[in-house]
Amino acid sequence: MSEIESVEDFRARARAWLAENVPRLGPDHRGRSFVRPDDEELAEVAEERRLQRLLFDGGFAGICFPKEYGGQGLTREHAEAFDQELAGYAFPERLQVPNMTPCATVILEFGTEEQKRTHLPKILRGEELWMQFLSEPGSGSDVAGAKLSAVRDGDDWVLNGSKIWTTGAWWSDWGLCLARTNWDVPKHRGLTVFMVPIHQDGIEISRIEMLDGSNEFCQEYLTDVRVPDTDRIGGIDDGWTVGTRWLLHERSFSSSPYALHPTGSNSYGSAQGDPADNLLALLDSAGRVDDPAAREDVGRAYTLQVATSELDRRLHALILSGKGSDQLAAVGRLMHGVAGAQVATIAFELAGQSAVAGDVDDDVLGDLGMRYLLRQAGSIGGGTTEIARNVISERVLGMPRELALDRNVPYREVRTAPSGGSSGARR
């Protein structure tokens, strides 16, 4: 094995390359707004694919992915240095979660040599964009309760069923799909993971409208979709071995070295600028610079933001040092949900009446009402905070497991939610 470049050399090289090649974000860049016309969205995705290709060509894509699959074969410390240098630059935000992690990391961990050589370089070049076909209507937090079925037919599998809460399936290429291949064994023992091209005749994509009018989430209906057995990840009926790692990668996204998180970005890797600046701007717009209650709110929100990043840093160190189990990631996931909701609430309260009835052109305060309405989204998506609390109490602290009535029972006999194939998003 060859010597790897020192972190400091790498940092210097990254700094120079970024300054030369990558556009900087404007001073008033406020991150993605979630309600925009489709053509804008598509243009942004195209631009992010271009940025990813730029990183790849510059030798900075997939810093912790092995070289043989198109990555840089470097360490977590290199990834962190790059995150620090990346602050203030445009980067392919949509291509991080779930594309780089958990999708690409699952392929890296469980894929065959051929699967890895086929897909990982394309992902790192921005040519393939992956999404998770994981949740199902009616399964809620019980991911292993998947009912999308895969039936063996010769060298293929035939998939039928529905997946939901897939981000941007309509502009993505592949789905990493958890399917049920055996109904006669207990829940966790009858699952298998497949790689599925999204745009094909057997898959109908339906976009879900959120309460703010955005419709980035999708539901997919799969009808007789044929997948060759060579596109299976992991063993037949052994999908939960893959699934547990997959979920762990999902919970750990905020400290994953496989995804970019420019320093100063918010918990979802979205570039939001310095949180202090945003809070002070809000204080100013609300006309409350001299209001002690509002000033206290700014201090509280900033505390939560710093607390979130310092907690991430600590958990990451604990896990890395072996002093804490991987499951500690659930503590971070809980914090992101809880603190995110608290900060949204504080911002809403700072804005006062302008957040619910504001002038059409008030961009600072006018959005805060809608953001507040959506404040729980960060405590639901990517595994609910309830599941995180279960994981913390049971797997981190060793408290007794919840009674599961579906253990050791063939899955077809388990009572489940009334979901079927119909949209869980419809009432």
Added chain:
Amino acid sequence: MSEIESVEDFRARARAWLAENVPRLGPDHRGRSFVRPDDEELAEVAEERRLQRLLFDGGFAGICFPKEYGGQGLTREHAEAFDQELAGYAFPERLQVPNMTPCATVILEFGTEEQKRTHLPKILRGEELWMQFLSEPGSGSDVAGAKLSAVRDGDDWVLNGSKIWTTGAWWSDWGLCLARTNWDVPKHRGLTVFMVPIHQDGIEISRIEMLDGSNEFCQEYLTDVRVPDTDRIGGIDDGWTVGTRWLLHERSFSSSPYALHPTGSNSYGSAQGDPADNLLALLDSAGRVDDPAAREDVGRAYTLQVATSELDRRLHALILSGKGSDQLAAVGRLMHGVAGAQVATIAFELAGQSAVAGDVDDDVLGDLGMRYLLRQAGSIGGGTTEIARNVISERVLGMPRELALDRNVPYREVRTAPSGGSSGARR
């Protein structure tokens, strides 16, 4: 049945009688302090017995207890009118809970005619003071898990075991005692209730010191205490029939017509004056009359206090009208615990550093630190808020019951806490 006196006539009579006979509380009366010398405590108990006798002689004791047992045979509306008139007067605070309710109400509901004629008039005259022998070390919230055993011996029962969290057992006369009479049936089916004189050779009373140095709570050790079968309340092994009503009376104390709650008193019937006055005095002592944050705190605390009393009033109306089940009392119990802790916290925060390091003579702020340390007491005593939440979800809202591993199992086979007869208060 004779016509009863109208509420308004009764009110007028009560008003006149109180003005004539009962001492008024001073303007700076701040309710009972819980740390005081024993002789002071005993003198106060004696004075409260005198006040109770005064009420009895004046025809105002036991407003809702039947006349044949020494009460007034009047209605809840009369009791409420009396509570309103009683505001600002001294009253026998310690003789209300648990003496009048649940103890006397349980005797009224389940006692034999002879038991009622023997004990209720004495209770109403202040001659007998009753306490609950209910909780046990190690049983926590699981009251029906009592292990204090009663074994039949001729016409007597022989009691052995320990009870805990008895308020002022050392200055009280009788204990209403839940005992186990059958270990070979499931938990709830082997209990029996007895009436036990507290001061006798077989009962050792040990006082429990609380973190503030008060020691009003006791633990009792019963060794071969003989109780005649005629002092049994309810059927043998049928004690849980009594127990469920007993607990309901306990949860409902704040709206019980069998106990006095002078209007304006706090949730435990303690005369605290107008909450608004106390809060404003605190604001003033803390030197923060012009601090908006402190002013907001006063408004928040007042909101919680009004909310508690308005909720009590609503629950009471719902239960009385039959629109809500008796179990709704658990909602009130939860509120008293939660709001009480919140108000203690607000008062503590208003006081700032003076609450933790204050001048010895600062009576307004100096107590607030210790009160804050004890703030959970109101969420623990009288059935925890956790039990209240179980009752609300299961019995008010009909959600599925918690799994109990002690159902349908002989109690001797049930795994319980390591308590034995030793003090639960010792580590």
Added chain:
Amino acid sequence: MKVGLSADQELLVGTTRKYLQDSVPSDVLRGLRNRPEGYESDYWTTGAELGWAALLVAEEHGGGSVSGEGLRDLALVAYEFGRQASPGPLLGTNIVAGALSRADGAAFESELEQLVSGTAVGAWAYAEPVPHGGLGEVAASAVESDGQWVLSGDKVAVEHAAQATYLLVTARTGDGLTQLLVPTDTPGVTITPQRTIDVSRRYARVALRDVRLPATALVGVAGAAAADVELQLQAALVIQTAEMVGAMDRAFELTLGWLTDRYSFGRPLASYQALKHRVADQKLWLETSHALADAAAVAVQSGDPRAGELVSVAKSYLAEYGPELLQDCVQLHGGIGVTYEHDLHLYLRRVVIGSALLGTAREHRLRITTLLEARKGARKVEA
């Protein structure tokens, strides 16, 4: 759950509920987001026939209520509006009609007739923008000049101003307050719709630039309207909190149903103790909100001297726990709870709007403290 309604009140509630369910079920509501008005004018006039806009108007001026306690009846209607997240200018029209009836119902006979019959909508222009955005801050000015009134200033968050025929504008004259009735087509009045988080309720900014009005526009006494404004605020808070409780009630029902119907790990969600305990807390918040909103309605209706405290106590509690309850309902629903197709957000919006308009929780807490000090001061003076 409401206790102690009379048969007439039950009838009013029942008729209103049925009408709302039939005319604006949730699918219709969802579609209203694209209508600038937020409701159909027929819908409102039919509602007015049920008495919705007559409740604060004296009988001799064409109004009346079933129980003789108009505000309490109105709170029952508002509660139903909350339960269905119903559209319509309920608050503004009633506040304006009530103020006109109280001030001089005979002089405003024609306006009252239109408002009560639903052929005109009224809007109360009270709140102002930053830097005068605090509860009760009034910077708009009303100046008397040559027997006319000249009105200038800016108002925001005016409910259904763009749909209104009449604005009741609260303005300042020297040290005191003056209220004027302003037809929305008066020169100098510019009404600009604002964006809002509700699906059907609309708010607007009202710019007043040297708006000239005849002396007859005066509602109440010039420069001495503070007590009237306080009464309007109290009534408005009774309507607002009643509506919030209705929306909380419905969201709670939906959530309890959801938890019962859905299964996870082979068990109904309702069997998970962590969720049960949260639902128990929700029940506590809900029952307390009912209790406080009802107490506020009774106090304002009866002119209780503590009415001002009680409306603020109700509002400060509901503005804190209403949104918390709704957000916890969203969380318990999971992803479905933030989709547009689900009903839950309809109630969430209504409760959140209520929490932020007519004073935030914080503003009402501060108001409570000031009121308590005033009460204490008054008692000292008496003694």
Added chain:
Amino acid sequence: MKVGLSADQELLVGTTRKYLQDSVPSDVLRGLRNRPEGYESDYWTTGAELGWAALLVAEEHGGGSVSGEGLRDLALVAYEFGRQASPGPLLGTNIVAGALSRADGAAFESELEQLVSGTAVGAWAYAEPVPHGGLGEVAASAVESDGQWVLSGDKVAVEHAAQATYLLVTARTGDGLTQLLVPTDTPGVTITPQRTIDVSRRYARVALRDVRLPATALVGVAGAAAADVELQLQAALVIQTAEMVGAMDRAFELTLGWLTDRYSFGRPLASYQALKHRVADQKLWLETSHALADAAAVAVQSGDPRAGELVSVAKSYLAEYGPELLQDCVQLHGGIGVTYEHDLHLYLRRVVIGSALLGTAREHRLRITTLLEARKGARKVEA
């Protein structure tokens, strides 16, 4: 759980822990409530031999630390103090010693020798009573007169002032701050013990009435001590938050053990999901508190320009969630948790005291906002 300690640091921690466990186990601690001093003087001098009071003192002045990062080492000691709710004037003595060493270690050689060896106790007299009770408010005055200093004013919540030989008094000279070292037996100094909620830690009020001091009493620069005071405050907050985290950690352990050992309805308490989820929240608060207290220690140690923000962030978080965690531990213990015989209250007291002294959560939130504005202002000036 601390990450990344050196072997020397592990040794310091281990020695301190063992010494605290052996010399002041909880039964001994409970008895200390009746001792006016709150600790035995032997206990403190032996502790000083372990290096407790040397950590902020430069080596050339008789101090030193195992890692060369004295404040971080001191935070580790403070954490152990929190875990055992240990007695002793740790904070005051270290702050005074550190200030003397930094100002002019040679001039204060004798005082430093006594403080470092534990033969003298130091106390920082900083906080003042109402109406100057706010964080950072200094009304006590230091006036130079004929080559002497005259000190007047009142200080409160001075840790172990009644046991101290030296007070470091922060006072005002004109617009600036001045710090003076005041032997407690100086005429005009009156020290009155205050009541406190801790079992062993003591606080006192210090009255200063025309206290005359020689010019050599000056610590640092007259009228220009603001930066020194800020450094002292930062170090004190690092010690305080580290101790709070230690107490939280221990209370959390006790609670987890309790839930595992106790049974209710035939099941261990730890099997109830409602309790499990609360414990999960506690774990979140605990880990975050660790993270923030450590980050503050690192920042102050290294002179990070954001150190002032970070100590306030740590304090504002811990002052909110520390007491909440402890109170929830009490609740989960039930009645036993509020008895004097149980250990839990020892940690509760320590955390609650920490939450209220050296600035409340609210005061630090306000301070954060002011610091953020200053940072933004400075950046604008640079640009």
